[in-house]
Amino acid sequence: MTSYILSVLLTAGIFAILAQGLNLHWGFTGLINLGHVAFFAAGAYTMGILVTQFEVPLLVSFLVAMAVATLLGMIVALPAIRLRTDYLAIVTVTIGEIFRLVLKSGPGVTEYTRGSRGIRGFSNEFFFFRENLGLGGLTPDQYLLILVWIMVAVIGVLLWVLLKSPWGRVLKGIREDEDAVRALGKNVTAYKMQSFALGAAIAGLAGVFFAMDIGSLAPDTYLPIITFQVWTIMMLGGAASHWGPVVGSVIFWSIFNGTLFIPPEFLSGAEAAYLRQIGVGALIMAIIIFRPQGILGSREEMVLNR
Amino acid sequence: MRKSFDGLVAVDGASLEIEPGKITALIGPNGAGKTTFFNVVTGFYRADAGSIVFDGSSIARKSPNAIAGRGLVRTFQLTKSLAKMTVLDNMMLAAPDQTGEKIFTAWVVPWVVRRQEKENRRKALELLELFNLSDKKDHYAATLSGGQRKLLELARALMMEPRMILLDEPMAGINPSLGARLLEHVGELRDRGMTFVLVEHDMDVVMRVSEHVIVMANGQVITRGSAEEVRSNQQVIDAYLGAGGGAVEEELDKSLDAEGKRDD
Numbered sequence: 238m239t240s241y242i243l244s245v246l247l248t249a250g251i252f253a254i255l256a257q258g259l260n261l262h263w264g265f266t267g268l269i270n271l272g273h274v275a276f277f278a279a280g281a282y283t284m285g286i287l288v289t290q291f292e293v294p295l296l297v298s299f300l301v302a303m304a305v306a307t308l309l310g311m312i313v314a315l316p317a318i319r320l321r322t323d324y325l326a327i328v329t330v331t332i333g334e335i336f337r338l339v340l341k342s343g344p345g346v347t348e349y350t351r352g353s354r355g356i357r358g359f360s361n362e363f364f365f366f367r368e369n370l371g372l373g374g375l376t377p378d379q380y381l382l383i384l385v386w387i388m389v390a391v392i393g394v395l396l397w398v399l400l401k402s403p404w405g406r407v408l409k410g411i412r413e414d415e416d417a418v419r420a421l422g423k424n425v426t427a428y429k430m431q432s433f434a435l436g437a438a439i440a441g442l443a444g445v446f447f448a449m450d451i452g453s454l455a456p457d458t459y460l461p462i463i464t465f466q467v468w469t470i471m472m473l474g475g476a477a478s479h480w481g482p483v484v485g486s487v488i489f490w491s492i493f494n495g496t497l498f499i500p501p502e503f504l505s506g507a508e509a510a511y512l513r514q515i516g517v518g519a520l521i522m523a524i525i526i527f528r529p530q531g532i533l534g535s536r537e538e539m540v541l542n543r
Numbered sequence: 544m545r546k547s548f549d550g551l552v553a554v555d556g557a558s559l560e561i562e563p564g565k566i567t568a569l570i571g572p573n574g575a576g577k578t579t580f581f582n583v584v585t586g587f588y589r590a591d592a593g594s595i596v597f598d599g600s601s602i603a604r605k606s607p608n609a610i611a612g613r614g615l616v617r618t619f620q621l622t623k624s625l626a627k628m629t630v631l632d633n634m635m636l637a638a639p640d641q642t643g644e645k646i647f648t649a650w651v652v653p654w655v656v657r658r659q660e661k662e663n664r665r666k667a668l669e670l671l672e673l674f675n676l677s678d679k680k681d682h683y684a685a686t687l688s689g690g691q692r693k694l695l696e697l698a699r700a701l702m703m704e705p706r707m708i709l710l711d712e713p714m715a716g717i718n719p720s721l722g723a724r725l726l727e728h729v730g731e732l733r734d735r736g737m738t739f740v741l742v743e744h745d746m747d748v749v750m751r752v753s754e755h756v757i758v759m760a761n762g763q764v765i766t767r768g769s770a771e772e773v774r775s776n777q778q779v780i781d782a783y784l785g786a787g788g789g790a791v792e793e794e795l796d797k798s799l800d801a802e803g804k805r806d807d
């Protein structure tokens with residue numbers, strides 16, 4: 238049971254960070270991003286490559302990982318934010334897949350990413366590092382769990398401060414009607430770019446933790462399903478609510494991993510895996526029908542028409 | 544200026560000058576190209592040909608935000624209120640040059656941001672008071688009535704302290720007594736040097752406030768002059784008649800009669 242709770246909380250923490258980034262894009266700026274997994278992968282791979290092949294110090298690799306995710310965010314944003322909502326959705330979902338395929342088989346790229354063989358052996362230093370922090374008494378999982386949840390809190394507070402500021406007010410304005418905001422003299426393109434970049438950086442950091450958790454990097458881990466799980470988490474918790482992504486993530490993973498408790502004589506592992514997909518589908522339907530604003534979302538905002 | 548949409552010529556060589564510090568009315572039948580003209584001037588559409596000069600420099604290829612930043616501000620015919628933001632937030636958003644609007648300074652110098660917010664809030668509340676929207680300040684803009692949204696949009700534009708403001712049918716749906724008060728306020732701002740251009744179908748309003756009237760039809764300027772001059776112009780009457788009936792002519796007459804009575 239404790240191992241179940243631990244594993245749920247660890248995955249939930251990592252996905253809470255991811256969803257916080259997506260919430261900045263969609264919940265607060267109104268940008269549809271269906272390629273979130275690309276930023277997640279960019280963070281993970283940057284760290285992995287830097288540590289294993291360039292012997293870059295750990296902390297530096299974390300920062301560069303976020304920087305690369307940011308850069309990718311800006312590159313994606315460059316053509317994408319000029320597009321209307323539906324086209325933006327198509328472009329981002331495509332970029333997510335392109336990024337995975339490049340990691341897997343891009344000429345020149347596979348020298349570093351090692352294609353589908355993947356990368357291993359980058360996490361030792363990270364876990365040894367806990368001794369330096371005086372946390373030697375913790376198991377690696379506990380140590381990672383604590384770091385992840387500290388970051389959930391730090392990012393939550395950072396976003397809270399930013400979104401309460403006039404900067405956040407401009408983002409919300411863009412979400413409502415970008416032409417109105419242009420008419421008020423704000424450089425909408427620059428704000429969308431910043432939103433995209435910051436959300437991508439946050440996803441990149443989540444990617445680093447995720448890589449540490451599973452201990453290896455393989456391109457096919459980063460399938461579009463991850464993006465859709467993050468969307469489910471955000472909608473479940475409540476888009477545009479500050480702590481919605483966190484609550485949504487914990488509930489999502491509790492249910493998703495809950496199939497472990499089904500006795501094997503009742504359902505085989507493979508059958509249980511199908512059951513969780515059915516569960517996720519049912520969950521999405523239940524949100525849409527019974528609580529479209531999500532758990533922490535505002536009903537009032539939801540029902541307002543434009 | 545020339546602007547066409549897939550063969551439909553909306554603005555067909557219209558050329559006009561707006562005098563600073565005056566209130567100019569831009570009138571013309573439906574589909575004359577008034578709104579399109581506004582959209583091109585404010586950078587939302589790109590002209591096919593022509594030039595746009597504001598305060599001595601060309602703004603023809605500038606972005607809408609750059610143009611607004613120079614002090615040339617517009618409102619929309621179809622109101623754009625920011626629905627899921629409060630009325631006060633709608634106003635605060637419009638304040639120009641906010642330190643807290645930049646992603647870094649937003650949290651690096653919180654005291655500066657707080658001071659500006661306080662000042663902008665005061666300004667916003669003052670304007671809301673004037674526009675009869677004070678008691679709505681904490682409501683979502685989406686909960687306002689159509690007329691109230693028009694008011695909010697005008698108040699929001701004024702929040703930017705523009706030098707020139709283009710109003711697209713600002714009085715549509717606003718009750719006459721409040722409308723009169725707003726026009727009075729527009730007059731005061733004009734006296735302080737602000738330039739107004741308003742598109743308006745209500746001839747009473749046009750006759751009352753505007754020092755110049757420019758008449759557009761079929762994408763061209765057909766005449767300009769004082770309200771009286773325009774009223775008696777046969778081309779204007781024809782343009783409106785062509786666009787459907789003599790209602791406008793009557794309207795023009797009626798409002799001038801009313802003017803006359805007031806002057807007695």
Ligand SMILES: Nc1ncnc2c1ncn2[C@@H]1O[C@H](COP(=O)(O)OP(=O)(O)OP(=O)(O)O)[C@@H](O)[C@H]1O
Nearest residue numbers: 548551552553572573574575576577578579580620
């Ligand atoms: N985005 C657009 N796409 C296609 N046609 C357009 C567009 N905007 C305007 N038009 C056309 O251009 C012409 C002029 O329209 P415009 O909105 O400028 O008229 P207007 O003078 O503002 O009329 P009204 O008094 O009814 O508001 C119309 O025939 C209209 O159908």
Ligand SMILES: [Mg+2]
Nearest residue numbers: 577578579620
């Ligand atoms: Mg119009």
